[in-house]
Amino acid sequence: MSMIDEAIIKSFQSISLEEMGKVRLMNRIDTKFVTSFDKIEDFLEITSGDYMLQQIGGHSNMPYYTKYYDTADVNMFYQHQRGKKNRQKIRIRQYENSDTPPFLEIKTKNNKGRTRKKRVVMEEDTLLAQYTDFINRHSIYDPAQLFPRIENHFYRVTLVDKHLTERITIDTHIEFHNLLNDNRVSLPNIGVIEWKRDGRNCKSDLDSLLRELRIHPNGFSKYCVGMAMTDSALKQNRLKVKLRTIDRINSGF
Secondary structure, three states: OOOOOHHHHHOOEEEEHHHHHHHOOOEEEEEEEEEEHHHHHHHHHHHOOOEEEEEEOOEOOEEEEEEEEEOOOOHHHHHHHOOOOOEEEEEEEEEOOOOOOOEEEEEEEOOOOEEEEEEEEOOOOOOHHHHHHHHHHHOOOOHHHOEEEEEEEEEEEEEEEOOOOEEEEEEEEEEEEEOOOOOEEEEEEEEEEEEEEOOOOOOOOHHHHHHHOOOOEOOOOHHHHHHHHHOOOOOOHHHHHHHHHHHHHHOOO
């Protein structure tokens, strides 16, 4: 597996997880970009002078694990595919190379395009049923009707601008495992850039840098893409163009 060149990683000024706490952006505007692994390295090379790179325990390219929950009729999947403006995702996320415990997270996207995330620290090996109060408080879903659907693994580097107003996450080596049918899919040549900021009027040169590399906005939900790629029985007409683009990039064309 080809990882991001260590020389590129070392060219960044580092920022600690504690310092990153100043730019958590739990209520934010998100824009995603899908591109190839090669362009991810090009992007990192031209941003190293303007952004800092998060470092945790001496590591910067961090492995992540996520488990997503949904209803029996996969309501969250279909709400997202239909483009519903007010929608949610419920997941457990683990930062695998750190001593940080897993989090139960509820992400809500409203009709103004803002994403709000609520999360609670979980004890190891605890069940979702032990967090019904948290889910009832922040979610529209009945905790008793939620089931694990899919899990993924990926590597992430996190950048923050030197004014601490925006954050960029870059995910590579994404792997999906469908927990119902045991299907697995790997995307070794895909990179997903997510630009997170407080508002659309935040001054940044990022737009022009991405255009220079011919990297354009293209939504990418790991949950929806993973579900569609591992379960052909799901209705996914609205994802077909996106899935063809992902397949083309992942195949190197």
